[in-house]
Amino acid sequence: MTLNYLQGLEGARDYILQRLPKELSSPRVLIICGSGLGGIQKIIEKELSVVVSYSSIPGFKESTVSGHEGKLIFGYIGANKVSVMCMVGRLHFYEGYELSEATFPIRVASLLGVSVMIATNAAGGINPLYKPGDLMIISDHINFPGLSGSHPLRGPNVDEFGPRFLPLSNTYDLELRKLFFQSAQSRKITRRIAEGVYAFVSGPTYETRAEVRFLKTAGADAVGMSTVPEVIIAHHCGMRVFALSLITNTCVGDEPASIFDEAPVSLEQGKATHSEVLEYANKASLDVQSIIQATVNRL
Template sequence: MSSLSFDPQEYTKQLEVAAETLNGLLADTPELAKPRVMIICGSGLGGIADILAAEPKVEVPYNKIPGFKTSTVPGHAGKLVFGLIGSKKVPVMCMVGRLHFYEGYSFQETTFPVRLAKLLGVEVLVVTNAAGGVNPDYVPGDLMIITDHINFPGMAGYHPLRGPNMDNFGPRFQPLSDAYEHSLRKLFFEKKKELGITRKVYEGTYFFVAGPTFESRAEVRFIRATGGDAVGMSTVPEVIIARHSGLRVLALSLITNAGVGEKPPTSFDEEPKPLDEGMASHAEVLETANEASKDVQKIFEYTINEL
């Protein structure tokens, strides 16, 4: 489904069928039928679903939901988990494994879950990702609360709102200066302090690229020069659609690798550094995410309990 062939009426019908399917699967657990928060788990962060109470809980594989595409990336389980979080039993839907543009899906397909969440009654989107650190102060294992983003594909025409506008969700021209809500970011930091978690948390700008290649040295320097603090291949399309749908947004990047930005050695260097020194890999992303996930889970548990 490209943006040129996108039919809002047909898309809305697909969303309604998907919502009816989930409502049917949740009929026996009415306390889960109206989720208030949607959590999107990034690479290696699927363990966030573990903060849901053991009961009641409903898991639905993506391939059981009409119109929902399947995640193909290692570390992405590909299921929705409905459950309750915290002492206040906040009903949530947790997306364990997201969909990416680089997998071959259109932006309408990758953001289908966010529109679906809106139809189910979700009010807040909590979105996480694994990202490369571009800011030289960032090291693997640090966290970054997103305060703003640069939608690089969108600036070149590949935008999730390209094509006919879905007037039943939001306006033709969506403002994004308030995309990352201040009160939600403040709440996150308050809960981190209350819990005594010492892991470093920054606030910064997320630079969205299409992927799936990790950035070249020159691209890292370009991203740094244009104001990006972290770079990744997700999140921004989901945030844009969430804001277009009237959802509040809290977004977090886990820094899993440091971007290599220094220029490569020249042919005249006598003892050049190996070109693969510091090179990113998906295995490194997953390993770092697993190490930091416990802190992320704890802070989110206490943050979402207040939503």
């Protein structure tokens, strides 16, 4: 299994390299665009960029979710011309893919020479101080599927990338977190930026009220259906990792209406929708693009 997996990764890498000019063949930074944040691709210099669709790459699965285009863009960002590989759209566990399939592009990025990963996502705010439109720098995570057996490193270890027993206490690079915050200040971004714990759940359903209360008790500040598998694999590959959540909705953790309430609150109140997620992501996209551009330019 491991040999076939490695051969698949190398096949994908070689296919991509055949389509890249030499100057773009060793990207330094991998950027993953979350739901509604595909606009990050706009900060890549178009004149020298190369686009490769997921559907054409051996071993890559196709993104099936609205807001995820399913293509790689290789190019430069910033005045310092930092070479990047941008995933416009990600692959999710809830789409029916195995975690090894969903994280396949991260391994390929490692083979291409990527040393830094920047992952973005849209997330629900659990921390009562968070409001839609806020940004949360991820400082730690809770991997609920991983704790129950669905872990991206489950199975034979790929020793060529990293150790069998991987420590995760140092996953989210402190210097990258500082750099992002400093970049936001330099761009005079007024949008609230917090730092907190991201809870990964498998989805695709949004959380029940009881689940929101449970996640809050467990120490989560935000919750989403992505990012953590990619982060773990990137860390296993030795990449420096930065991850960002855009808070797109407030999770409802109040007790549900009861048959004994004289004037029950509608159960529709506060219900999350995917259109709401995309709406807030689109509104914040320009700020996110600006900060990431400044951040990458200083790497």
